Amino acid sequence: MPVSDFQVVIGLEVHAQLLTRSKIFCGCSTEFGGEPNSHVCPVCLGLPGVLPWLNQKVVEMAVRTGLALGCRIRDRSVFARKNYFYPDLPKGYQTSQYEAPICEGGEVEVTVGGAERRIRLTRIHMEEDAGKNVHDVSPDGASGVDLNRAGVPLLEIVSEPDLRSIDEAVEYLKTLRAILMYLGVNDGNLQEGSFRCDANVSVMRKGADRYGTRCEIKNMNSFRFLRQAVEYEVRRQVGLVEDGKQVVQETRLFDPDRGETRSMRSKEEAHDYRYFPEPDLPPVLVPPELVARVRAELPELPRARAARYQGDLGLSAYDAALLVSERAVAEFFDAALAAYGSGPEAAKRLANWMNGEVARLANERGEAPSAWKLTPARLAEILRLLDAQTIGGPGAKAVLEEVFATGAEPGEVVRAKGLAQVSDTGAIEAAVDAVLAASAAEVERYRAGNKKLMGFFVGQVMKATKGKGNPAVVNALLKKKLGE
Amino acid sequence: MSGSDSELTGLSLREAGAGIAARALSSRDLVEAALARIAATDGRVGAFLEVTAERARAQAAQADQRAARGERRSELDGVPVAVKDLFATKGVPTTAGSRILEGWKPPYDATVVERLEDAGAVVVGKLNMDEFAMGSSNENSAYKPCANPYDLSRTPGGSSGGSAAAVAARQVHGSLGTDTGGSIRLPASFCGVVGLKPTYGRVSRYGVVAFASSLDQVGPLARTVEDVALLLGKIAGHDPRDMTSSARPVDDYLAALEEGARGLRVGVPREWFQGGVDAGVERSVRAALAVYERLGAKLVEISLPHTKYGIAAYYLIAPAEASSNLARYDGVRFGLRAEAKGLREMYAETRERGFGAEPKRRIMLGTYALSAGYYDAYYLRAQKVRTLVRRDFDEAFRVCDVIAGPVSPTVAFPLGARTQDPLQMYLGDVFTITCNLAALPGLSVPCGLHGESGMPVGLQLVGRPFDEATLLRAARALEREVGAPSPPSLREGAEVRGQAPSPPSLREGAA
Numbered sequence: 003m004p005v006s007d008f009q010v011v012i013g014l015e016v017h018a019q020l021l022t023r024s025k026i027f028c029g030c031s032t033e034f035g036g037e038p039n040s041h042v043c044p045v046c047l048g049l050p051g052v053l054p055w056l057n058q059k060v061v062e063m064a065v066r067t068g069l070a071l072g073c074r075i076r077d078r079s080v081f082a083r084k085n086y087f088y089p090d091l092p093k094g095y096q097t098s099q100y101e102a103p104i105c106e107g108g109e110v111e112v113t114v115g116g117a118e119r120r121i122r123l124t125r126i127h128m129e130e131d132a133g134k135n136v137h138d139v140s141p142d143g144a145s146g147v148d149l150n151r152a153g154v155p156l157l158e159i160v161s162e163p164d165l166r167s168i169d170e171a172v173e174y175l176k177t178l179r180a181i182l183m184y185l186g187v188n189d190g191n192l193q194e195g196s197f198r199c200d201a202n203v204s205v206m207r208k209g210a211d212r213y214g215t216r217c218e219i220k221n222m223n224s225f226r227f228l229r230q231a232v233e234y235e236v237r238r239q240v241g242l243v244e245d246g247k248q249v250v251q252e253t254r255l256f257d258p259d260r261g262e263t264r265s266m267r268s269k270e271e272a273h274d275y276r277y278f279p280e281p282d283l284p285p286v287l288v289p290p291e292l293v294a295r296v297r298a299e300l301p302e303l304p305r306a307r308a309a310r311y312q313g314d315l316g317l318s319a320y321d322a323a324l325l326v327s328e329r330a331v332a333e334f335f336d337a338a339l340a341a342y343g344s345g346p347e348a349a350k351r352l353a354n355w356m357n358g359e360v361a362r363l364a365n366e367r368g369e370a371p372s373a374w375k376l377t378p379a380r381l382a383e384i385l386r387l388l389d390a391q392t393i394g395g396p397g398a399k400a401v402l403e404e405v406f407a408t409g410a411e412p413g414e415v416v417r418a419k420g421l422a423q424v425s426d427t428g429a430i431e432a433a434v435d436a437v438l439a440a441s442a443a444e445v446e447r448y449r450a451g452n453k454k455l456m457g458f459f460v461g462q463v464m465k466a467t468k469g470k471g472n473p474a475v476v477n478a479l480l481k482k483k484l485g486e
Numbered sequence: 487m488s489g490s491d492s493e494l495t496g497l498s499l500r501e502a503g504a505g506i507a508a509r510a511l512s513s514r515d516l517v518e519a520a521l522a523r524i525a526a527t528d529g530r531v532g533a534f535l536e537v538t539a540e541r542a543r544a545q546a547a548q549a550d551q552r553a554a555r556g557e558r559r560s561e562l563d564g565v566p567v568a569v570k571d572l573f574a575t576k577g578v579p580t581t582a583g584s585r586i587l588e589g590w591k592p593p594y595d596a597t598v599v600e601r602l603e604d605a606g607a608v609v610v611g612k613l614n615m616d617e618f619a620m621g622s623s624n625e626n627s628a629y630k631p632c633a634n635p636y637d638l639s640r641t642p643g644g645s646s647g648g649s650a651a652a653v654a655a656r657q658v659h660g661s662l663g664t665d666t667g668g669s670i671r672l673p674a675s676f677c678g679v680v681g682l683k684p685t686y687g688r689v690s691r692y693g694v695v696a697f698a699s700s701l702d703q704v705g706p707l708a709r710t711v712e713d714v715a716l717l718l719g720k721i722a723g724h725d726p727r728d729m730t731s732s733a734r735p736v737d738d739y740l741a742a743l744e745e746g747a748r749g750l751r752v753g754v755p756r757e758w759f760q761g762g763v764d765a766g767v768e769r770s771v772r773a774a775l776a777v778y779e780r781l782g783a784k785l786v787e788i789s790l791p792h793t794k795y796g797i798a799a800y801y802l803i804a805p806a807e808a809s810s811n812l813a814r815y816d817g818v819r820f821g822l823r824a825e826a827k828g829l830r831e832m833y834a835e836t837r838e839r840g841f842g843a844e845p846k847r848r849i850m851l852g853t854y855a856l857s858a859g860y861y862d863a864y865y866l867r868a869q870k871v872r873t874l875v876r877r878d879f880d881e882a883f884r885v886c887d888v889i890a891g892p893v894s895p896t897v898a899f900p901l902g903a904r905t906q907d908p909l910q911m912y913l914g915d916v917f918t919i920t921c922n923l924a925a926l927p928g929l930s931v932p933c934g935l936h937g938e939s940g941m942p943v944g945l946q947l948v949g950r951p952f953d954e955a956t957l958l959r960a961a962r963a964l965e966r967e968v969g970a971p972s973p974p975s976l977r978e979g980a981e982v983r984g985q986a987p988s989p990p991s992l993r994e995g996a997a
Binding site for chain 2: 044047048049050051052053054055056083085087089092093094095147274276277278281282283284
């Protein structure tokens with residue numbers, strides 16, 4: 003029985019580090035990296051006698067996220083202790099939320115293969131990150147513990163098992179990531195682990211009314227690994243079922259080197275976390291005024307923005323999707339459009355440049371919009387120079403590249419590099435005359451009917467004018483001289 | 487020097503501070519007298535786990551310089567005190583009475599230590615205690631036993647045994663302890679001193695090695711009610727580092743101290759006198775109640791019907807929280823680490839060697855109570871009992887202003903008498919535990935001597951939330967009538983003592 007006879011069922015648990023400056027229960031920096039154990043204090047080291055102090059920014063970001071995803075926000079939520087031993091967990095318990103998380107319900111709308119799907123959320127809760135065990139750091143083979151990350155605030159966002167394909171899972175994750183970045187609560191960095199995900203995967207025969215036994219897969223720090231891991235896991239589980247064997251409920255670790263998952267611990271070995279309400283923290287109260295303020299401050303989210311781009315600006319779904327995929331890019335576009343013009347034509351022209359040359363240069367240079375030397379005003383200026391035929395297409399690309407690299411004013415670049423288009427009929431006419439005089443044979447063949455040679459003449463004239471000849475003027479003059 | 491060492495160490499905290507203010511005494515004199523007294527007596531008493539003589543001398547010198555400039559940080563400026571060894575003290579060993587923290591020097595000070603030192607008090611050392619504050623006799627200290635200064639063959643009570651014994655033995659003028667189920671009030675009653683457990687949230691727990699976070703509370707011990715009021719005034723108040731500390735303003739505990747008991751409604755819980763209380767203890771307690779009546783207070787019989795469930799609920803909630811609080815002692819970052827071949831073995835060996843029998847017992851009880859499948863039946867049920875206990879008190883406080891009764895069913899018992907029977911030890915906390923469960927303030931004040939043994943008996947007063955002022959006022963009214971026990975002999979065996987008619991005089995040559 004092939005895989006296609008099975009229905010895949012996936013639920014995702016996302017851990018997103020919140021973009022607060024300080025940790026969730028102390029004043030230490032949340033900055034990534036740094037010398038091991040340089041961003042620590044008695045509180046995040048879990049020294050005897052210390053107590054947690056809740057960073058209110060964490061609550062605010064959780065509320066913002068919950069509102070953006072349509073969750074119910076609890077006016078009273080409770081922190082709980084999740085007890086287990088591990089060297090990277092200083093207190094021997096993680097301060098998390100259990101029975102009363104700050105957000106419940108909600109959904110993420112995703113578009114997969116043109117179809118709209120609503121993926122329901124179970125809950126969102128606040129918790130602290132653990133540190134990191136570091137191996138092979140000491141000549142005697144001892145492992146180290148780096149607690150810089152211990153106490154960095156996390157949101158855990160748990161979906162219902164609503165995802166029915168790997169594509170849906172990947173799309174859900176991408177959409178969620180974009181939303182969190184839009185909200186300014188997460189930097190979306192999978193490599194550094196600030197956006198992580200675990201997947202609960204099961205399979206059932208199509209038409210079955212009960213879910214199969216699920217496995218939880220950990221350690222997927224890219225979209226590609228998520229895809230590989232889930233694909234592997236689905237094949238593995240289908241194989242087991244086909245062989246008449248049982249899928250065992252367990253936690254499995256993805257090995258990116260081998261592209262497979264392997265058992266980490268079985269259900270019997272699963273921790274009993276012995277959750278109980280955290281006595282060191284009073285319940286978290288979210289008054290209606292806070293909800294109202296955060297709601298009023300919510301930014302326009304990707305789907306709303308894309309709809310606006312298509313509806314108001316007449317952009318294609320494709321262009322709109324590209325522009326909104328990152329908040330900074332969309333904001334750049336909005337600002338550039340405001341500086342450049344209005345109406346569908348201006349928007350389309352700007353979108354082409356944004357999704358074309360600008361995206362290419364940003365990719366090449368590996369720069370995030372925040373690092374661009376190109377400003378919306380400068381991009382608008384380049385397009386205006388192009389519209390005014392001060393520069394031609396190739397010139398505009400050259401100016402953009404220079405502005406992107408140096409941040410210079412486009413007008414300056416045009417002057418300094420002599421990129422201004424020559425529209426002066428006299429100068430171009432001289433070049434046309436020279437080209438025609440030097441190409442008597444081609445002129446002969448053209449007049450005999452080989453009209454394709456027009457391209458050749460234009461090329462020669464552009465070469466003679468070092469690419470600065472206004473193509474329209476060149477064309478008109480050539481046609482005139484060639485007797486049309 | 488304006489008095490012999492024994493005169494100096496016998497001064498109340500208030501008197502010692504006033505002596506410095508009047509330039510009749512120096513902080514140096516007081517600190518040297520305290521250090522000498524500790525050196526001379528602590529071999530027998532065993533109240534101190536660490537004496538910080540050099541640090542204390544340096545602080546005394548600073549206090550004297552301030553006094554010379556006419557500066558006073560507070561009434562406590564320059565006066566020697568000591569703190570239970572579970573308060574984090576920067577650079578000074580802090581063991582919580584456990585081997586697992588042997589040699590650990592915190593990089594920070596507990597809020598209450600900071601506040602004491604900001605008030606100018608000189609901390610001369612760290613006091614003996616039951617391991618992680620788990621115990622009622624101080625016999626669970628991993629380091630050494632502590633004795634009752636009134637009879638060295640008896641327990642000082644626990645878990646703040648050192649805090650009570652040091653004050654009773656005139657080693658320091660006041661101390662800090664913690665009370666999770668009676669750990670300030672019980673030793674205060676056994677050692678004939680005054681001890682107050684404030685309302686949960688009145689005093690910061692930041693820097694206090696945690697036993698049971700929802701029950702632990704810091705409080706003062708001293709030889710007079712006034713001194714306890716003074717100390718409480720210095721340590722109480724909101725601390726941004728403890729989110730469970732209250733933002734309520736701190737009352738002026740001295741203002742109403744002398745207002746007497748007239749008009750006070752004193753609740754007498756029926757359940758606290760229904761057998762099980764030693765006859766001599768009951769006589770002293772009833773005598774104290776009679777004093778209140780004579781002073782114009784009104785005795786009101788009340789009922790606290792859920793008292794009998796207190797111990798059962800407490801021994802689920804406290805161990806549950808303890809099992810989690812003690813997880814950080816894993817050998818990874820501080821304290822004891824046993825060498826072993828793997829991580830799990832290191833954890834197991836470290837905790838096997840580092841914890842004594844009582845913490846192990848409570849870790850097991852608490853882990854069980856929180857386990858999947860048992861949580862609802864144990865932990866959750868215990869929390870419901872807690873609500874009922876609190877309701878009992880709420881109901882009672884509609885008809886009375888304070889509740890009075892025994893602190894403990896017995897006076898200080900002989901060392902070793904209960905070490906083989908943990909349950910019997912636990913049952914001794916029956917009257918103190920409900921106060922912690924209900925988060926209320928409770929106080930022990932001496933109310934006379936036990937007829938047969940001559941040991942001190944304490945009267946327990948329980949108040950409304952954050953109404954420490956009324957408790958102190960009521961305690962002071964009794965103290966004025968009954969007086970404090972005379973200084974202890976530091977000998978073994980029972981002896982007959984009278985009541986000290988008045989505090990020792992400050993004047994030269996007087997006694």
